[in-house]
Amino acid sequence: MPHLSRLTSLALAMALLGCAPQLLAAEEPESLPATAVSGKAPLPLDELRTFAEVLDRIKSSYVEPVDDKTLLENAIKGMLSNLDPHSTYLEPEDFEELQESTSGEFGGLGIEVGTEDGFIKVVSPIDDTPASKAGIQPGDLIVKIDGQPTKGISLMEAVDKMRGKIGSKINLTVVRDGGKPFDVELMRAAIKVKSVKSELLDKGYGYLRITQFQVNTGEEVAKALAKLKKENGGRLSGLVLDLRNNPGGVLQSAVEVSDHFLKKGLIVYTKGRIANSELRFSADSADASEGVPLVVLINGGSASAAEIVAGALQDHKRGVLMGTDSFGKGSVQTVLPLNNDRALKLTTALYYTPSGRSIQAQGIVPDVEVPRAKVTREQDAETFKEADLAGHLGNGNGGADRPSTSKKAAGPRLQDDDYQLSQALNLLKGLNVTREN
Structure with missing residues (x-):
């Protein structure tokens, strides 16, 4: 480019x-x-x-x-x-x-936020930050910050309340999917x-x-x-x-x-x-x-x-x-x-x-x-294959037998x-x- x-x-x-x-x-x-900011419209004298x-x-x-x-x-x-x-x-x-x-690199909780119906709404938590580790999810409504209602306060005011000294704790009251409010305690950190x-x-x-x-x-x-x-x-x-x-x-x-x-x-x-x-x-x-x-x-x-x-x-x-x-x-x-x-x-x-x-x-x-x-993974039931049966015929094309085997548990x-x-x-x-x- x-x-x-x-x-x-x-x-x-x-x-x-x-x-x-x-x-x-x-x-x-x-x-x-x-020229873009000067404008040519006359001043609205009555409104002023x-x-x-x-x-x-x-x-x-x-x-x-x-x-x-x-x-x-x-x-x-x-x-x-x-x-x-x-x-x-x-x-x-x-x-x-x-x-x-x-x-x-900046200080805070690691949350992108907006507003909805006068409340603070989580747009998304940032990976590997206090917010994501605490389970904050997109769409969560933050209805209280340290017990103080967020209804009606400006977004910048809410942001200021959530910022603070690294290592200090903050309590958010959250509503998820219209359910009952619950509290989440987070510790402010330097967000990298x-x-x-x-x-x-x-x-x-x-x-x-x-x-x-x-x-x-x-x-x-x-x-x-x-x-x-x-x-x-x-x-x-x-x-x-x-x-x-x-x-x-x-x-x-x-x-x-x-x-x-x-x-x-x-x-x-x-x-x-x-x-x-x-x-x-x-x-x-x-x-x-x-x-x-x-x-x-x-x-x-x-x-x-x-x-x-x-x-x-x-x-x-x-x-x-x-x-x-x-x-x-x-x-x-x-x-x-x-x-x-x-x-x-x-x-x-x-x-x-x-x-x-x-x-x-x-x-x-x-x-x-x-x-x-x-x-949710279900455990496979123990099964037998044709190759496990005594006296089974060999593969017509000369392929090797493939009997049932117990699979090793793979790492996460x-x-x-x-x-x-x-x-x-x-x-x-x-x-x-x-x-x-």
């Missing part, structure tokens, strides 16, 4: 997608052209007079004194909170944490997210998991593919790309990952009100995956940049999408620095898959729906306790059978 090195300043500003104004967003600052009057009435009549700074910052927050769930005002600490998060994990599931079949899209994820995927091929004699028979509970991240990385599986064609494009927000990203002729049969796993925690990859691979019929519907976050946020180390995170565009689909509020529908389920495998993953592996094996025939 040689064109990536020539991205405009706005493209770089838009090259980051997060899932909701979240606990673990991944964005970086940039600025829009002056009303605003000034309200400000004056609050200052003079509210039960307690409120300083101008607090009132104006609250007004800004209210202005943004009524646009969409992803546009927000970032105070200095929030802005700094947002800038740090693209490195893959490894964005790419890989291993061999079976001889010839690789597993590649992307937990979120960081700045170097595209490079890490290329290395992981090379490592898997090397471990299997230079060639893979199939690959599972796991994007479940991946909340998104850096747009450019999503493009690079998609490009590792495609030889040509459009990957994603964006459209917004500003001319420079209309960007197109296409694949180059190199294919790090070498056309290996591919199954892509998605679920309700797959959002934003993860949906870009899934949508591109689905539109190009490069792999089979399996799992459940994705989150449906198809908008792009630009971080606009302000004075005094503050910033706006503003929704500036929508992105579209190669076929022109907008995923916003709809999500990606998998080709094969496989819900989450538990795998990743797919043994993951129904969706085991189904993906079975599909890959089936695809290879038909290809060989």
